[in-house]
Amino acid sequence: MNFRVPLVLLATVVMTGCASVSMESKDASSAAKRFGPPSEGNAQIYVFRSGSFGGALKKDIWINGECIGESAPNVFFVKEVKGDVEHKVSTESEFSPNDLVIKVKSGVNYFVRQFMKMGLLVGGAGVELVSEEDGKKEIAGLELAKSGNCSKK
Template sequence: MRRSFLKLAFAATALALVSGCATGVKHDQMASSMPSLKAGHGRIYFLRSASMLGAAVQPDIRLSGQVVGQSKPGGFFYVDRPAGNYVASTSTETEKTVSFNLQAGETKYIRSSIGFGVMVGRVVLEPETPEKAKAELGSLSYTGTVAAR
């Protein structure tokens, strides 16, 4: 009986972890159908590596106070915005922010990752290099609902 309980507990835990990862169209499958930038706009990608660490922690990501998506393991989304200064933020136990300037025609990449917290994992936002982001994007799933333009 104890062995059956352990198997059931393991299966439930595995299902919970797997269901936390992003599913959907991969970047490579949708890249050719993504809209081009409007004049005076830039694109901001938000991405998170596929990892079981903190998979259940999926807080909203805000851009200058407006929710634009969620930090989901194995996922990415993007928003197009007019050139200007922006602050991306997210919070669990504490709020984490990253500030940046977006130029017209420019693409920025912001990585979210999970760090250890007291009660729940803390999400950290940081700029990512285009080289590293592009190398990983192909394996990530689109988690946006409608690509903001």
């Protein structure tokens, strides 16, 4: 009975605190928010995390097994990928990565939301494809994080 209060307090702090990651310059962030087309034969995948739920948690993001970066609240990443093939976007979660497989078309920008969720021991994370309109609207209020630096390889 006495152990419940400390567990609830710990869970509250973890889910509402504020983590931080290394950021790109304001100029780089502004350039990425212009949502220009990818180079010929490629597509771009924007991965973003908005809101403060799970704010104390940093979660790794990978595309095709390559570290894109470690997310924190209100950041985004952008990665150019080969067009007209499938790509797997993954995020670290409580027990195993959560994956999203998307078939991209050359010349198109794709938007993937990383979201936090309650877990058994620590907060988990998931990824979902969102519309271009929703993705652009969300990213407009976020900042570009530096790529790389995943905590787990």
